[in-house]
Amino acid sequence: MNFLITGITGFAGPHLADLLIKNKHNVYGLILCSNGRENDIRDVLSDEVYNSIKWVYSDLRNLRSLNNIFKENEFDGVFHLAAQSHPPTSFLDPVGTMENNVMGSANIIQCVSDNQPNCKLMFCS
Numbered sequence: 001m002n003f004l005i006t007g008i009t010g011f012a013g014p015h016l017a018d019l020l021i022k023n024k025h026n027v028y029g030l031i032l033c034s035n036g037r038e039n040d041i042r043d044v045l046s047d048e049v050y051n052s053i054k055w056v057y058s059d060l061r062n063l064r065s066l067n068n069i070f071k072e073n074e075f076d077g078v079f080h081l082a083a084q085s086h087p088p089t090s091f092l093d094p095v096g097t098m099e100n101n102v103m104g105s106a107n108i109i110q111c112v113s114d115n116q117p118n119c120k121l122m123f124c125s
Contacts, residue, residue, distance in 0.1 A: 004028045004075045006060065006108060007082030008053070012124065014041040016079055021049045028073060029053045030082070032060075060104025063111070070115035077120040080108050 003020055007013050008029035017027045042050055056073070058065040060082055084090065084100040105123065112121050 001076040002026045002028065002074060004030055004056075004069075004073070004078045006030045006078070006080045006104075009040045010081055010083075010085070013079075013081050014044040016081070017041075017053060018045055018049050021052045027053050028056050028075070030056050030058060030060075030069070032057070060107055061099060063107045066107050066111045067115065070111045075116055075119050077122065078108065078112055080105060080121065080123045083125065 005013050020027050056069050084097045090097045112119050
């Protein structure tokens, strides 16, 4: 099965990717465009698991980019773990935090609904 994980570089993402890959599933890790965060989880995962992840890059607020990802790939499930969760950033930029977390989630829901309605969506906050 093919699974997309948003927020794959966060607290739970690497562990979920490890579990899915060890159970012979394909994992697509969605991370913010060109932030280089895919290297943040290198120490957490074995080379075999890390190298099995198919990286896709997008900003969750960019609906067009997300739609392209869903049109180019077939997912059986989406684990939506992404959020701006850094407290100082939330206080310094509450509107940006809201845009990222609320609009990002709405865009993921819309992409699943519009492109792959049989795909299961799991949301974790």
